[in-house]
Amino acid sequence: MKDLYMRNNARSGEILQEIECPLCGSQNYKVEYSQKNFRFVRCNECGVLYQNPRPKKEFIQNRYDDKYFQYEIENQKNFFQLQIKTFNDCNIEKLLGGFKGKRILDVGCATGMLLNHLKNKGAIVHGVEICTQSCRYAYTEFQLTLYNGTLENARYESNSFDLVHFSHLIEHIEKPVDFMKEIYRITKKGGYILVTTPREDTIWSKLFKLKWRSLIPDHLVLFGRQHLISLITMIGFEPIFIESWGSIPIDSKLKFLKFLTDRFAKKFDKGDVQFILAKKA
Numbered sequence: 304m305k306d307l308y309m310r311n312n313a314r315s316g317e318i319l320q321e322i323e324c325p326l327c328g329s330q331n332y333k334v335e336y337s338q339k340n341f342r343f344v345r346c347n348e349c350g351v352l353y354q355n356p357r358p359k360k361e362f363i364q365n366r367y368d369d370k371y372f373q374y375e376i377e378n379q380k381n382f383f384q385l386q387i388k389t390f391n392d393c394n395i396e397k398l399l400g401g402f403k404g405k406r407i408l409d410v411g412c413a414t415g416m417l418l419n420h421l422k423n424k425g426a427i428v429h430g431v432e433i434c435t436q437s438c439r440y441a442y443t444e445f446q447l448t449l450y451n452g453t454l455e456n457a458r459y460e461s462n463s464f465d466l467v468h469f470s471h472l473i474e475h476i477e478k479p480v481d482f483m484k485e486i487y488r489i490t491k492k493g494g495y496i497l498v499t500t501p502r503e504d505t506i507w508s509k510l511f512k513l514k515w516r517s518l519i520p521d522h523l524v525l526f527g528r529q530h531l532i533s534l535i536t537m538i539g540f541e542p543i544f545i546e547s548w549g550s551i552p553i554d555s556k557l558k559f560l561k562f563l564t565d566r567f568a569k570k571f572d573k574g575d576v577q578f579i580l581a582k583k584a
């Protein structure tokens with residue numbers, strides 16, 4: 304259901320524009336996946352996969368509407384469980400010396416379940432969310448402090464967060480390099496970031512090709528492991544924990560293999576979703 308909705312989320316009437324590589328600025332690419340509504344190309348310079356052409360800014364923002372909010376509501380518990388799992392896997396609570404009194408930002412906080420959990424553990428939490436309906440829900444339900452818009456427009460103070468979390472967010476960002484610079488600016492020295500995003504350089508994307516679950520119009524950039532690590536380290540963060548999970552989607556004909564392939568993917572770090580904990584040195 305989720306994939307079906309997300310896959311069809313490209314809207315009629317959107318004005319597209321040709322762009323340069325969002326990571327390295329090159330204009331050389333080869334077309335890798337072409338659908339009726341959208342196209343992904345691979346940069347000939349840095350090798351990253353990105354949507355090109357893609358909708359102009361205002362059309363991208365318009366996608367995060369009531370329908371998107373319904374999708375967030377339907378999936379909020381699953382997303383929360385996965386996020387808690389990454390928190391436990393990388394031991395972030397211990398690294399921070401507990402959450403109490405720590406300043407934590409969740410960029411793309413959706414309905415606010417994770418922030419509410421951290422608030423209940425004593426953290427001072429802030430959220431950024433582009434979808435107005437999600438913000439309204441998070442505020443009404445959990446009384447969270449939120450900014451409804453983009454991270455850049457929120458204008459947080461420099462060196463102000465112990466932890467910045469962004470899960471399934473960076474692949475939706477038009478300018479990931481500028482975004483990461485802003486993340487770096489607002490993270491405290493010695494603070495941490497937690498990043499979760501699809502991983503493109505695995506057998507799963509090659510196996511499913513156009514049907515790969517992350518190849519959807521909402522995703523603007525799809526990172527291989529090396530692209531994500533290069534970006535994070537170029538900005539000035541030091542990766543200290545990496546893992547991946549996920550393989551066959553639940554609605555696939557191959558789903559009878561899913562139990563085994565999911566275990567394989569997690570154990571050998573071959574999953575199609577990647578997670579990195581990094582530190583601002």
Ligand SMILES: [Zn+2]
Nearest residue numbers: 324327346349
């Ligand atoms: Zn490039």
